[in-house]
Amino acid sequence: MAPYILCSIILLLGVYAVVAKKNLIKIVIGLLIIEYAVNLMLVLVGYRAGAEGPGEAPIILKGATEQTANFVDPLPQALIVTSIVIGLGLTAMVVALVLRLYEKYGTFDVLLIRRLRG
């Protein structure tokens, strides 16, 4: 249970950065940290410790096609691969928004952006 608690702490740090920070770049960094925490949580849930030692990657080798007792769960891994690449698309879109905001208002500070009427 301890790895789950540590992963929740990373998630909470990301939420704190999105909610309480006044600089646009810090908000984007908070989004990135939330995404790392969520991906890590799902992979942690699917880990299976082997009989003697850590679990193995779910790839069948040529000479030993019968050793599937130590494999970790392949289903969360397949879904998290797509999630990581979608996170990259999200980062690209948010960075495009930040560039547009900087061009229009000239600053990264959220409080100043709210006060100016551009």
Place this chain on the structure above:
Amino acid sequence: MEFLLYLLLVFMIAGSIIAIETRDLLSSVICVGAVGLGLAIIFLLLGAPDLAIVQVVVEVLSLVLLLRVVVMREDVTIAHRYRYGEVFATAVALLFFGVFIMLAAVAYKQMPAFGDPLLKVSQNYIENGLDRVGAPNLVTAVLLDFRAYDTLGEATVIFTAIIGSLVILRKRGRIRHEGNEPHS
């Protein structure tokens, strides 16, 4: 292995705290890169080499995109002004974190223990994957044969996100009525 996992998790927490609290924007972007690489090593320890490859390369691309915004700007260090109520906001945030962690600990006791998951669906995939699909890489077999609909959905989502950012970055914007055109 458990000791290394805990060490890397503490490293990630420390890196996130530094990335959020430091005043220089370039340093915080580099700290986020360090957190991402720590995550890639954790993926390797948990038996997911596929994820480690994707995480490293995506991390490099995210850093390039973030640096495009941060570098060559005028205000890359944040002027520290003590606004009224900032201490109050931090205290309320810490209180909320404490309550959340306590409730989460109660919820995590109901889940299966770490390292011993319920493999109801995946047991079928692990045992019959090589015969039904013919691919030794079980993650690819799940992604592209057992769960191919999700991959189709992912291709659509990436397509939409890229079109969205291309629309935002168009060269020609709307022409305003007062006569001052915001885009050249």
Place this chain on the structure above:
Amino acid sequence: MKGMSLIVRTITRLLAGFILVYGAHIVLYGHLTPGGGFAGGVMLACGFILLVLSFGKEGALEIVSENAASAWDCIGALLFLFIALLGFTGRYFFFNFMGKGTQFDLISAGTPMWSNIAIGIKVWACLFLVFLMLAVFRMRDEG
């Protein structure tokens, strides 16, 4: 967007070929070793971004122009959908209609191999296009 100095350009000329070949290897062997379409596609995009960063925008656009990247993006997505629709010749959508071949060979496992190639093309073209747009975007107060 200007390029970089002579040292960076020379090293890029030596390295870019290796990066692209390695990315293609990860895409093609996706059903045998860790990797697959997503990892290989992002790596191919990284190779092309290296070319854009060191040779400047004009030098890199001679290799792949913006319209060509946009066209490859659509080709990748439509190819993936086409492979899925061909499953209707069997029984259902996404049916693995090709023969399985011998195990552990390069051309085996049926449709996952061609789907890997289609997804690799799509992811590469998408990420290269978004980076080109971010690099081309010039604000009014930038030179």
